[in-house]
Amino acid sequence: MSFKYYMPTRVFMGNDCIVDNREALKSLGKKAMIVTGAHSAKINGSENDVKKALSMMGITYLVYDKVMSNPTISCAYEGAAIAKEYGVDFIVAIGGGSPMDAGKAIALLAAQEITEENLFSGVYENKILPMAFVPTTAGTGSEVTQYSILTNDKVQSKTSIASDLLFPQVAFLDEKYTEGLPINTTVNTAIDALSHAIEGMLSVRASVVSNALAKDCIEKIVNSIPELQQAMQVSSLGKSNKIPVLSPEKREDLLYASFMAGMVIAQTGTTVVHAMGYSLTYFKDIDHGRANGLLLGEYLKLVYENNPDLAEKVLKVMKFTSVNQFIEMLDLLLGKKETISALEILEYSQKAIQTKNMGNCVVRPTEEEVRKIFQASLD
């Protein structure tokens, strides 16, 4: 079997990296469309910094700030129509996974005609608007992947567009935009990144490079868990949900871990954990990172039963001696779990085993095993 490495995005990291490296925007064009959600980019300072950098480079821009959580296909078409109408040269996406996923689809749809039927085909002309991405959560890693995950009502799930065209040209990672994140978002996104790194190690496409990055990412996140738990406690004592308990250094660790985990899944894809999690998000509105976290422990248990060496590799990085220790750690972060009915388990399991993600699993569960994981993972 041959392995592949490819991740062509140019990444800038550090305080004020957008303004300091604004020259990198120059080659992308003269007119930008900022793609973001309604609020957070305005509050955390990222939108201002982007506007400042664009202005300093003499680049004009318009703002499309209508991206919702778990963006829909119609949001992507709407954004693309506006980009075309205004003759936009490139896209700047700011936010968590949602604006970044939407930004990629908009960049693709603004550059070529693709019917909704063919949107997830993976077969496109070789053109797309260039993209510059600014993550403001530390979870998705979308700034360095070739995936755009959209809510797809036709199949009642989230479906991914996957194409090397979707790698952004530039990404800017500045932890200060994540400082005001509520603790629950911080925890859920950290779990998402952890899941990416662990699933990457459990993928048939894992390579030396993806494993090296995954290990470092897992270490960073596991080392952050005491602070995350502490922040959760302070928050549960009734203080504001927006507590700046985490140090900027820890925020930066988490942002970089999420970036490295993005580089991992750009090589490895994700596994059954993501495939199962999509139903929890689509039908039960469970946050994406949390959904992965709910399922990850039980899947690692199955891996352990079928391929103990592989599971041990992951446990060793976390300095755990059993899968149960890992599940206990996750349980502390997840708190009270959602319920799931027998009928839901049946439906979601059927969906999960039909996904492409299944082909990435070194330990590929049967439908029966998927049902058992759902059963054991939720209440």
Place this chain on the structure above:
Amino acid sequence: MSFKYYMPTRVFMGNDCIVDNREALKSLGKKAMIVTGAHSAKINGSENDVKKALSMMGITYLVYDKVMSNPTISCAYEGAAIAKEYGVDFIVAIGGGSPMDAGKAIALLAAQEITEENLFSGVYENKILPMAFVPTTAGTGSEVTQYSILTNDKVQSKTSIASDLLFPQVAFLDEKYTEGLPINTTVNTAIDALSHAIEGMLSVRASVVSNALAKDCIEKIVNSIPELQQAMQVSSLGKSNKIPVLSPEKREDLLYASFMAGMVIAQTGTTVVHAMGYSLTYFKDIDHGRANGLLLGEYLKLVYENNPDLAEKVLKVMKFTSVNQFIEMLDLLLGKKETISALEILEYSQKAIQTKNMGNCVVRPTEEEVRKIFQASLD
């Protein structure tokens, strides 16, 4: 300070990866020039595999196999003239660092007019012939860097062309081409890769990504040292120098370590160790990897004296508790050391401290300290 990550080369790894992934050559053009040395690519099978893959894709080719060790500027101009004469679309470089370094310069010079005076300026038009690289030693990592190092008689040293244009489009890593390498080449190239990874960790440009890759690379090489030492012993007992003592798995580890170390220096550059080593190669014909190995221990000692935390980070990855343990390990690999005169030390030190590499050093030695490192490193 902001950090950067960029490495856009598409890398294929594994047995038969050239032929299996020949589609990747298609977008590079219809006529290729194979750039290589006179012998090794013909013996180890890599040239045949490249020709086979090109033929299967309907790509015609010519062969320029005149690249010498430590290639000269005139070699690059000669190769470029031939590429232009025959209207070549892209370059396939096969070999160790020398053909790859030459291949990059040829690709640049074939696409635009650059005078010898401006060759190292870093200021070029935005055009170059596309490149596909096949490393057949496990040391340089040139297949994933933006550097071309040429012998520069005007300054009596090796000088690097550095430009993002020089990243190859594609690299193919197949350990089987390294299986017949003599043990001294295997050791010297492994030391070169180790030096890249360690110097990367000691660079002011070290980032989370470069450090994650460097650590994994260092572990892989240090774990290979018992086998390397064993192979050296067998070799010294008078058996052929070309002994297949290392297992294919170990060869693969070393090849991937060298690739990851290339990704590291693509981000971090190299330090005073390389700057000093260039004189040992230029004036005393000491192999490039060996030259780094001779100097690396004493430089790490200086780092330890000035920034013990930084040196400890490197030592910890190797599971050493002192710099002397590291030096002992290197000494076993290096055997009898070359001599150096007081006059040579003076001259080489003056040269070293004028290089760009000095700016990369977290612990930047004075000229006096550079002299001391030379003094302590050679006999």
